[in-house]
Amino acid sequence: MKKKKIFLVISLFLVFLTCIRLLWLSFIAIPEHYYAVDGVIDFRTNALPKASTLILGGEWNFISAQLLSHQGDPLLPTRRELVPGEWTKRDTTDSFQYGTYHLQLILAEEDLYKTYGMRIPSIRSSSQVFINGQLLGSSGVPADSPSSYMASNVPYSVSFYADQPEINIFIQVAHSSLDPRPGAIQQSITFGSMEAINQESMIKTGSEITVAVIFLIHAFYAGILYLLGARQKVLIYFMLLTLAATLMIFVSDSKLFFSFFDVSYPWQIKIVFLTYTCVALFLLLFFKHLLPNFTNHWVFFAIPLLWMLYLLYILFAPLESILRFSFILLFILLIPAFVIMHQLIRTIMYNLEDCLLLLLGTVAIINNVAWASLKHRTEIEFPFYPFDLLFVIIFFSAFWFKRYFRAAEQTVKLSEELQKANQQKDEFLAATSHELRNPLHSIVMIAEHLLNSEKNLSPDSKQNVNILLKVSRRMTLLLDDLLDFTRLKNKQLKLQLSPVEVAPVVTGVLDMLRIIADGKTIHFVSQIDDRFPPVKADEHRLVQILFNLVHNAVKYTDQGTITISASVVGDYAYINVKDTGTGIDETVQTKMFNPYEQGDASSALAAEGIGLGLTICQQLVELHGGELTVISEKGQGSLFTFSLPLAGQHEADIKNRTPRPSASDEISATKVQAERLMKPSATSTAHILIVDDDPVNLRIMQNTLSSNSVIAVTARSGEEALSLLAEHNWDLIISDVMMPQMSGYELTALIRKRFTVSELPVLLLTARTRSEDIHAGFQAGANDYLAKPVDSVELKARVDTLVRIKQTTAEHLRMEAAWLQAQIQPHFLFNTLNTILALLEYDKPKMKEVFEAFIHYLQAGFDFENSKHVIPLEQELEVVRSYLFIEQVRFGHRLEIVWERDETVNVLVPPLAIQTLVENALTHGILKQINGGSVRISIIRQEDEAVITIADNGVGIPAHILEQQLSDRRPDKGGVGLYNTDRRLKQLYGQGLAIQTQLGEGTTVSFRLPLDDE
Secondary structure, three states, rough: OOOHHHHEEEEHHHHHHHHHHHHHHHHHHOEEEEEEOOEEEEEHHHHHHHOEEEEEEEEEEEEEEEOOOOOOOOOOOEEEEOOOOOOOOOOOOOOOOEEEEEEEEEOHHOOOOEEEEEEOOOOOOOEEEEEEEEEEEOEEEOOOOOOOOOOOOOEEEEEEEEEEEOOOOOOEEEEEEOOOOOEEOOOOOOEEEEHHHHHHHHHHHHHHHHHHHHHHHHHHHHHHHHHOOOOHHHHHHHHHHHHHHHHHHHOOOOOHHHOOOOHHHHHHHHHHHHHHHHHHHHHHHHHHHOOHHHHOHHHHHHHHHHHHHHHHHHOOOHHHHHOOOOOOHHHHHHHHHHHHHHHHHHHHHOOOOOOHHHHHHHHHHHHHHHHHHHHOOOOEEEEEEEHHHHHEEEEEEHHHHHHHHHHHHHHHHHEEEEEEHHHHHHHHHHHHHHHHHHHHHHHHHHHHHHHHHHOOOHHHHHHHHHHHHHHHHHHHHHHHHHHHHHHHOOOOOOOEEEEEEEHHHHHHHHHHHHHHOOOOOOEEEEOOOOOOOOOOEHHHHHHHHHHHHHHHHHHHHOOOEEEEEEEOOOOOEEEEEEOOOOOOOHHHHOOOOOOOOOOOOHHHHHHHHHHHHOOOOOOOHOOOOEEEEEEEEEEOOOEEEEEEEEEOOHHHHHHHHOOOOOOOHHHHHHHHHHHHHHHHOOOOOOEEEEOOOOOHHHHHHHHHHHOEEEEEEOHHHHHHHHHHHOOOOOOEEEEEEEEOOOOOHHHHHHOOOOOOOOOOOOEEOOOOOHHHHHHHHHHHHOEEEEEEEOHHHHHHHHHHHHHHHHOOOOOOHHHHHHHHHOOOHHHHHHHHHHHHHHHHHHOOHHHHHHHHHHHHHHHHOOOOHHHHOOOOOOHHHHHHHHHHHHHHHHHHEEEEEEEEOOOOOOOOOOHHHHHHHHHHHHHHOOOHHHOOEEEEEEEEEEEOOOEEEEEOOOOOOOHHHHHHOOOOOOOOOOHHHHHHHHHHHHHHHHOOOEEEOOOOEEEEEEEEEOOOOO
């Protein structure tokens, strides 16, 4: 913002503040002045206001060196003194002065018998008020000698009942030269009804208390924010500033503080000076820490130092010295304000946000100081004005609130960016894992292929390949740890809790780790009995916990014993892993469960792994509701103990009722199942399509799966795989997930548009093992998934299962088609026999033709050829002709058959495909009409395809019925002929039936077949 614009804003704001002050003055009406003449005010000629106060000004009688409470000796020397005003210089040069002010009020008859009040604002430096000889109020104790005199200058009010017209007011005053300022009635005395006096006082003190409470609230929340953890000095100085401003309000104007606390006169003045100086000091320090980058460090160091010296001066200097140099206080207040204003103008010119609010608040401070100075240095009287201070706190609070909301908004944005970065990190880890798992997958598959297929490997070569497999599996565990750590940190890991037998799990873990410990003299001992009660845990995660703990023990134990034991305490099982290895230093124990800590850095073993194993163990145990602890001594081994909740008795009973195979039985069963693919299938050869963009992976997978019973074909992309779908009847698709252009998910979704999960299974290979990635695969339509690197035994087992599913489904469809033809409808059989019997009487030649056609139709229905994939077109048409001949004899003119056939068309068709469609056209189409109709059977050539069409002009098929007939979820299992034909066509040729129907006009069903021109 430019300077001109800044000064324009300041000027407009000053005009605004002045207008607000003038409006306030008009609201708080200044009382009317009544001027005494010769010490008398006559209200008989000047009407007394009924609902407001008035000022008793003018010429009061003053009797010097006398303290009178009632009318005294008329010969005493009396002079006239203006009220308010200073004593004239004619008095005396003594260090102590005293005297009595006297004013006589004459009330009208109608003003009698009422309660009146007076407000005494400021009289230096002690006073007592007597009305008609009665003492009604005082501030301090005026006396005729310094020893009896007590100074005080606190505003007070008095009240009296007027039962006579003449009211004599005597105000005794005394003043010491310790206060170098002249003693006198410095401010106007107000008079009126007691209600008016109280109302005026309440408005004034109420305004002061309201502003003070607002400042106290801000001081309170600043202190709370500081204590809650935002340990910023700016909060402390803001709290001190608002507290000092609160005290400043209470020691000024009404001086409420001194009304409640008995403070000596010198300290009354010192407290006022100290308070105003502290306000200036804390204001400067507040801005110094609020905008540290825009402060002149020398100025903001020197000024607070000088101000603190001035505070010391106030504390220890005599009152007379402080008051003689009281003009310093004006500079004390104005210099910080102008320095801050200069600082804020600089910040605004640098476009620092929201500093204009602070500038306006500072302008309000300067405006308030200027008006206060004008009030105290002139005879102009103003009531307490709260709005300058309110504007200060409003602008300062608005600045902080805007900063807070902006910071909150930035926090939200940063949180979103952090979450996005965290997600990107997770995606990076997943992508990195994928990229690492792909070559790892290749290494594992090659090594396993060498071990399984190469019979002439030397012992050294076999040992090297086994070492390669061990290293690869260790790297797999590292990748798993990385992903598990990320899931645990983001609370994304879900447990599948169930009763778990501990003993078999421990046995399996020890069997795995014996291989890793090969070459070390380590004795593994499991002291857990088979009768140990089951724990409530995720079995996979329990294996992971035990594996990491025992593997850690193996790593730091060259020779000795690793013992696993368990005990029950209360509702928890405590499982111990004890080793006799090198032990763990105390300093390492304090941080060993932190991420990426790897034990003794001087040890060569510390370079192994990435330091996440124990961290993951601890978090997994805590996720189960247990605790992991360690006891170790350097050179004496270590004892790791973790607790898990015991399974409930009911859960354990259910678990025990379910027979569980042993680990060795499971492994043997898996190997037997995997070896099935290596043997010739009793049904047919399995055709598998492998899809991956990595040629190395393709070759490895092809070599692993190819055998006498498996033909493995490869495709480098999803597009190539889709083009190969129509070329062969595949039994299984194995696809990598992460491929360019078309992912495995997209490929699976496109396959599912043509084939169901049982008609063409899809096995996805993925390096991403997060639940959302696996869920996405199943959502796309995959049958199963395998995480890389893939174990060849597990791969062959999954492939064998999925291939058998496909072949069983295909066999089911073929047998279903044959069954459809074999289950001849009873009414068709009876009607045909009735037709033959009827023809026997009057048309034996026709009867013979019908009988031969019926025999041919029956032979086709029970022919085993129906279970084949395809048969020649002519063989299918013979069945159709036999069926149509019988129906034409039965229905005569109601049935018209139109043939359109290209005799050059030579194709293979699924058995009973055309016959089923023709029968459907007759039964559900034209024969439902009284007059029957026609059926057109068309077989034509279109380029390299044969188009077979069966059209009728029958009743048509309702849309919802058609949708049900072609759906996998038909409400009943009737009407399977249309569905079966459609599914078999899709399986064989990639596209099914094309059906067009319109109610009342008929139905057209067509399908396309590749030409067989051989």
